[in-house]
């Protein structure tokens with residue numbers, strides 16, 4: 001299968017590219033993104049066939065249906081990483097939490113957040129392409145907390161790949177920072193910067209665009225790449241768990257194949273939601289996709305009013321920080337799929353130039369045939385965390401935004417799959433606050449009080465972080481990032 005561009009072709013690039021090309025250079029003509037030219041049909045026949053399959057068996061069949069240019073043994077190796085999740089036979093458990101509401105837990109991997117679902121296999125795939133091409137890649141990552149640990153974890157000690165990861169000093173939780181600075185492998189570099197996430201992100205963008213930086217890397221025969229969530233190499237692995245979650249409901253006897261369900265996704269950069277959208281297009285019986293946001297509610301306004309408006313907004317810090325995003329990159333792929341390349345290019349230029357765009361009435365109608373949306377503020381989130389806890393379910397603040405959206409968007413009698421994107425251990429101070437009222441606790445204190453209150457164990461890999469040796473203690477100014485990275489490579 002080949003890939004085409006969301007903003008059309010500028011004449012200087014091929015009209016379509018292979019999967020591995022789309023992975024290695026993810027930015028397309030006019031700053032657009034790569035999207036699959038066609039999608040395989042994975043409707044009821046596929047679902048019936050896999051009603052009793054393991055995650056990996058179904059996943060392999062889906063990947064093969066895509067016909068991507070990656071060797072089968074590499075795909076097997078990539079999917080084998082799911083064996084190391086908590087339950088080696090089922091990486092993504094689905095739990096019934098209340099009547100018609102099921103939580104699909106995407107956080108049972110090594111870094112306890114859903115970024116592992118895609119980045120774990122992606123690391124194997126990218127490294128294998130690099131080895132095959134006999135090229136070396138430097139992956140740059142800027143993180144506000146979850147992507148950094150997951151990227152380091154997947155690329156550590158992998159051949160032909162080095163990773164430099166930037167994080168804002170003081171801008172992540174203790175657990176997230178420790179997950180990065182204690183990760184020990186010679187192909188990794190973790191750099192704290194004085195500044196916030198935007199500073200880290202901007203520094204990264206500047207380097208990705210810098211010809212002199214690229215030229216200096218070329219002297220050492222290294223090419224530059226990024227592992228951000230617009231990379232289709234990550235998206236493809238995010239289609240699988242939507243199909244799996246539906247099949248889990250079938251196996252639980254909760255739905256019969258063909259019955260439609262809601263997919264309810266806590267959204268930031270829209271990668272998770274996009275995976276659900278492609279699954280739906282390929283034939284998964286989906287009623288609608290519910291987009292849950294926090295106070296950074298640009299997506300709620302887009303879906304409910306047809307307006308993407310950043311003119312008076314700046315990012316606000318919330319208790320669900322992985323969703324503190326205003327430019328939600330993967331929305332572009334939906335625009336392309338619904339309205340075509342010419343219109344997508346027009347809308348994206350409007351957003352760049354005027355910081356807003358407005359969909360036509362017909363376009364808004366089309367968007368609403370697939371999506372519903374609402375947002376949840378921090379206090380409401382804590383209320384939902386407490387409520388679910390009293391019914392016996394412990395969840396994180398990102399997941400909580402979906403519970404509100406479910407109350408306001410879902411119609412009665414239709415089942416919902418809510419996606420849980422982080423374990424309670426990653427955002428413990430907020431959860432401790434919701435459960436016991438204690439405020440401003442350090443992570444370690446909050447972890448202990450939740451463990452006691454909920455009678456759960458702190459997982460070993462989280463506990464161990466607090467006594468592990470800190471490998472990277474570099475905190476630098478933005479201006480020194482390039483020098484620091486060059487001396488590392």
Ligand SMILES: *Cc1c(COP(=O)(O)O)cnc(C)c1O
Pocket residue numbers: 113114115146147229266267268269270271272273322323398421422
């Ligand atoms: C990344 C992340 C999200 C947002 O996912 P997108 O695919 O970017 O929409 C939500 N919750 C958590 C915990 C995350 O790490």
